[in-house]
Amino acid sequence: MGDLHNLSVKALASLLQSKEVSAVEVATRFLARTGGNPHHAFLDIDSEATLVQARASDAKLAKGNAGPLEGVPIAHKDVFVTRDFATTAGSKILKDYRSPFDATVVSRLRTAGMVTLGKLNCDEFAMGSANENSAYGAVTNPCDTSRIPGGSSGGSAAAVAARLTPAATGTDTGGSIRQPASFCGITGIKPTYGRASRYGMIAYASSLDQAGPLARSAEDCALLLSAMCGPDLDRDSTSLDVPVENFSATLGEPLQGLRIGIPKEFFGEGLAVDVRTTIDAALQTLKAQGAKLVPITLPRTELAIPVYYIIAPAEASSNLSRFDGVKFGHRTKNYTDLVSMYKKSRAEGFGEEVKRRIMTGAYVLSHGYYDAYYLQAQKIRRMIADDFQRAFEECDVIAGPVAPTVAWKLGNNASDPLADYLADIFTLPASLAGLPCMSVPVGMGESNMPVGIQLIGNYLQEARLLNVAHQFQLVTDFHNAKPEGV
Numbered sequence: 001m002g003d004l005h006n007l008s009v010k011a012l013a014s015l016l017q018s019k020e021v022s023a024v025e026v027a028t029r030f031l032a033r034t035g036g037n038p039h040h041a042f043l044d045i046d047s048e049a050t051l052v053q054a055r056a057s058d059a060k061l062a063k064g065n066a067g068p069l070e071g072v073p074i075a076h077k078d079v080f081v082t083r084d085f086a087t088t089a090g091s092k093i094l095k096d097y098r099s100p101f102d103a104t105v106v107s108r109l110r111t112a113g114m115v116t117l118g119k120l121n122c123d124e125f126a127m128g129s130a131n132e133n134s135a136y137g138a139v140t141n142p143c144d145t146s147r148i149p150g151g152s153s154g155g156s157a158a159a160v161a162a163r164l165t166p167a168a169t170g171t172d173t174g175g176s177i178r179q180p181a182s183f184c185g186i187t188g189i190k191p192t193y194g195r196a197s198r199y200g201m202i203a204y205a206s207s208l209d210q211a212g213p214l215a216r217s218a219e220d221c222a223l224l225l226s227a228m229c230g231p232d233l234d235r236d237s238t239s240l241d242v243p244v245e246n247f248s249a250t251l252g253e254p255l256q257g258l259r260i261g262i263p264k265e266f267f268g269e270g271l272a273v274d275v276r277t278t279i280d281a282a283l284q285t286l287k288a289q290g291a292k293l294v295p296i297t298l299p300r301t302e303l304a305i306p307v308y309y310i311i312a313p314a315e316a317s318s319n320l321s322r323f324d325g326v327k328f329g330h331r332t333k334n335y336t337d338l339v340s341m342y343k344k345s346r347a348e349g350f351g352e353e354v355k356r357r358i359m360t361g362a363y364v365l366s367h368g369y370y371d372a373y374y375l376q377a378q379k380i381r382r383m384i385a386d387d388f389q390r391a392f393e394e395c396d397v398i399a400g401p402v403a404p405t406v407a408w409k410l411g412n413n414a415s416d417p418l419a420d421y422l423a424d425i426f427t428l429p430a431s432l433a434g435l436p437c438m439s440v441p442v443g444m445g446e447s448n449m450p451v452g453i454q455l456i457g458n459y460l461q462e463a464r465l466l467n468v469a470h471q472f473q474l475v476t477d478f479h480n481a482k483p484e485g486v
């Protein structure tokens, strides 16, 4: 039992079901590992709250009415509201905020038996690509602590990579599950928009926000995704009315004959040589497993950046208007009237990047600019989605890099937000189209930093993506690589 923290979700679940280990023992082991908050991955840890859940899980295991993942620990990105832990969304404006209810994703995972270890650091309101926009400080990458873990689910990826938790939730609006998973050498999936309920997920850009799991393998992601997805029609109007799938059931399919589309726009200028070489090698492995590589085109890839950075801030400017110092969150101490109270509370509570996006969003929505920016962006968004549908006539899944480079050094882009935006180029198109997509570790690039391959599927094809990743992980060992010192 010495290396409990190295076990997969699947292995832990089976040890718990057979009562070789108790939920309290498992929770205690992981809580010990979070002591001192390595990598600054957590924003809230409360051992007693975790142990209360673990004891309840042990009682269920004893009674024989346990869930499939009973007693397996998980930690949640701090944009999921939780009753047992504070929820800040990485923002000062929500410092010490306690939700009176759990997000649907959180309660579904608890119903499946999972025990919450705490809340994970992230970019403020999930806006960022490096986790450096957290009001509570940056997260370090377990593979090299002088580098960023990626973002915005940086705490989630770092905690899984450092074996502080076997699994974590994340959210992905424009890449925030895939990119940190890629940068930390773990596996993560964003399902089809609407698969997972957004109820209780603090909104950034509602037409793009989607929850998903981060873990070490596709096999574990399949277990987690089955537990967290499902219709929630009364509480999320964009929730899809499709039955919950057992994503583990289809993990045995050989890749023989699978057509993998390779978009030429994902392999052009700007893609670092080390990333390209690593991705190419992975594609050769998939080919050796029977897949066919088909050249395809996604001609509007570059436009995804301006389109996303118009639509997402526009939605954010509206979503974040609720943080006004009245209903919840930070309220300024010095004000003279209502308007000055709003203004000062927001000025004090929001960080620089959040303010930048609120202002950009208000601008592109304002009279006189709406047609030129917002409306135009919506039209191109539709064209990007159509390009994918054309591509899927020729292939079953699409593969390419997650990010143009490996994780960069902390502070590198601190004074240049545009540099972070540009690095989102490969993750934004699938987000704008609402397609399921994932990141799978495929080796090491420059400075021995992890590289992830991105797999994109057509709507509701998560099972296929997970199977491709699983088949790859059956013949490779990159997903088991441990950061030095872990």
Ligand code: GLN
Pocket: 126, 127, 128, 129, 151, 152, 171, 172, 173, 174, 175, 176, 177, 204, 312, 424
């Ligand atoms: N990096 C992108 C942004 O800053 C994506 C963030 C996300 O997916 N939450 O908006």
